Amino acid sequence: MRGMKFFATMLALVVFAFGICSSTGLAQGPAKPMSPPRDSAMEVAAKHNLDVARWYLVKRKAYEGARDRLQEILDTYPEFSRIDEVMFLMGESQLKLKKDDKAVEYYSKLLKEYPESEFAKKARARLDEMKVAPETK
Numbered sequence: 001m002r003g004m005k006f007f008a009t010m011l012a013l014v015v016f017a018f019g020i021c022s023s024t025g026l027a028q029g030p031a032k033p034m035s036p037p038r039d040s041a042m043e044v045a046a047k048h049n050l051d052v053a054r055w056y057l058v059k060r061k062a063y064e065g066a067r068d069r070l071q072e073i074l075d076t077y078p079e080f081s082r083i084d085e086v087m088f089l090m091g092e093s094q095l096k097l098k099k100d101d102k103a104v105e106y107y108s109k110l111l112k113e114y115p116e117s118e119f120a121k122k123a124r125a126r127l128d129e130m131k132v133a134p135e136t137k
Contacts, residue, residue, distance in 0.1 A: 054066075
């Protein structure tokens with residue numbers, strides 16, 4: 001008869017072998033390149049400013065306050081995961097403040113830097129409404 005030590009060793013080998021097979025043999029394709037981890041405190045602070053800016057724009061019609069919050073995000077948190085939305089809302093606030101040239105600047109920057117963004121279509125529509133072609137600076 002074999003002892004418990006033998007069974008424990010065999011079990012460990014099976015678990016180890018299964019671990020190797022499951023991690024390499026069953027891979028679903030090439031690995032995606034890892035993006036550097038984001039600072040979670042920065043993300044929370046930037047998200048708060050974005051929420052406040054959105055509230056200023058939509059509910060309060062306080063366009064200068066929204067612009068200031070959005071500018072703070074652009075200056076302080078340039079690596080924010082939702083910077084494309086910040087650029088779009090900055091264009092919206094500039095448009096509401098009758099600063100069309102600045103609005104065109106932000107919409108164009110969004111289209112140039114984030115062409116696949118969910119806000120790109122809206123930015124393009126705004127530029128079409130303004131009858132302006134995107135800047136290519």
